[in-house]
Every structure is written in C-alpha cells, then in structure tokens.
Amino acid sequence: MHVARIARTSGVALVALVAIGCSSGGTSATPTTNASAANAPTTAAASGKKPAPGATLPAEWPEELRLPADATLVEATKPSETSMYAKADITDAKAAFDALKAQLTDDGYEIVGSTFTPSDKGGFGSISAKGTAYTAAISFGPDPARRVSQVIINVAKVES
Numbered sequence: 001m002h003v004a005r006i007a008r009t010s011g012v013a014l015v016a017l018v019a020i021g022c023s024s025g026g027t028s029a030t031p032t033t034n035a036s037a038a039n040a041p042t043t044a045a046a047s048g049k050k051p052a053p054g055a056t057l058p059a060e061w062p063e064e065l066r067l068p069a070d071a072t073l074v075e076a077t078k079p080s081e082t083s084m085y086a087k088a089d090i091t092d093a094k095a096a097f098d099a100l101k102a103q104l105t106d107d108g109y110e111i112v113g114s115t116f117t118p119s120d121k122g123g124f125g126s127i128s129a130k131g132t133a134y135t136a137a138i139s140f141g142p143d144p145a146r147r148v149s150q151v152i153i154n155v156a157k158v159e160s
Contacts, residue, residue, distance in 0.1 A: 058084050062134050064107035065153055068096040074150070084155040093123040093140045093149040100138060100151070104129045109136070116140070122149040133158055 057067075058078040067073065071088035078084045090096045097116045105111060109129040116125035121142040129136045137154045 057086055060084065061086070062131075062155065064104060064109065064131065065100075065134070065136055065155060066103070067153075068099045068151070071096070071151065082157040082159075086153045086155075088151050089143075089146075089148045090140075090151050091149070093125065093142075093151070094118065096149075096151050097123075097125045097127065097140050101127055104131075104136070107131070130158070 055073045055075050057073065057076045060078070061076075061084060067086070067088050068090055070091045072090075074087045074089055076084070076086040094116060097114075101111060101114055104127070109131040112128040112130055114125070114127045116123060119142075121144065123140065124142075125140040127136070127138040129138070135156050135158060139152045141150065142148070143150050
C-alpha cells in the first residue's frame with residue numbers, strides 16, 4: 001500500500017511516497033531492509049570525496065592479501081569476527097589484478113574464479129580465491145564519480 005502526502009512549501013508542491021512492506025500472508029506489516037544498503041560504507045571516501053585520512057587495515061588482515069604497492073587505502077572495516085573488508089584506490093586495475101592473483105597463487109590459495117575485461121575506464125575484474133584460513137572475493141573497477149580505479153577486497157575466515 002502506498003501513502004502519499006502533499007505539502008506546500010514556498011509555493012512548491014512536495015510529494016513524499018512511503019512504501020509499506022507486507023508479509024507474504026498480507027496480514028502483517030513488516031519493514032524490510034536491504035542488507036547491502038544497511039551495511040554500505042558511510043565514510044567521506046565512500047561518498048566520492050577524498051580518501052579517508054588515517055584509514056588502516058584491521059590488525060588481523062592476512063599478509064597474503066596485502067594491497068598492491070600503488071594502492072591508497074580508502075577505508076577498511078571488520079564488520080564481524082569472521083569477515084573483513086577493504087577498499088583502495090589504484091592507478092592500474094589490470095596491474096593490481098595480476099599482482100593480487102599472483103600473490104594469492106604464490107601463497108597457496110586456490111583461484112576458484114577470475115576474469116578481467118579491459119575498458120577505456122581502466123577495466124573491470126574479479127578474483128575468487130580460497131586458502132586454508134581465509135576466502136577472498138576481490139573486485140576491480142572504476143569509480144566514475146571520482147575518476148579513479150578501485151580494488152575492493154572482502155575476506156572471510158574459513159569455517160573449521
């Protein structure tokens with residue numbers, strides 16, 4: 001069900017729509033959340049501004065997932081005991097892709113999947129890898145709002 005409210009402010013009509021989610025039975029109103037939106041980064045860097053000063057990787061960050069030499073860490077977090085996240089600006093997405101894939105392979109990770117597609121924006125790619133202690137999902141691509149390439153690394157502990 002949608003509810004509309006019309007308000008007049010300085011002669012301008014303002015319309016606000018509010019959506020109310022209902023359960024599958026239709027008898028109970030239950031708000032729903034988008035988990036990825038709820039956990040979206042909220043730092044200045046994530047909003048397209050300059051990299052966050054003083055951003056650091058979590059102390060437990062695995063050495064085999066070190067950032068490429070040209071990377072500038074934008075933000076990093078440890079949202080739970082079993083997962084970590086880092087985002088960094090990079091100058092060359094393909095070089096960062098090749099370097100991370102090689103270091104993971106050298107450190108004994110199984111590359112479960114990898115792909116890279118060059119583009120005039122720097123290219124897009126991903127690497128999925130599994131080690132004995134961690135799994136990693138890594139993505140590469142442009143941040144068009146800031147006109148830089150970025151690497152995003154999601155790390156999760158392997159369950160025993």
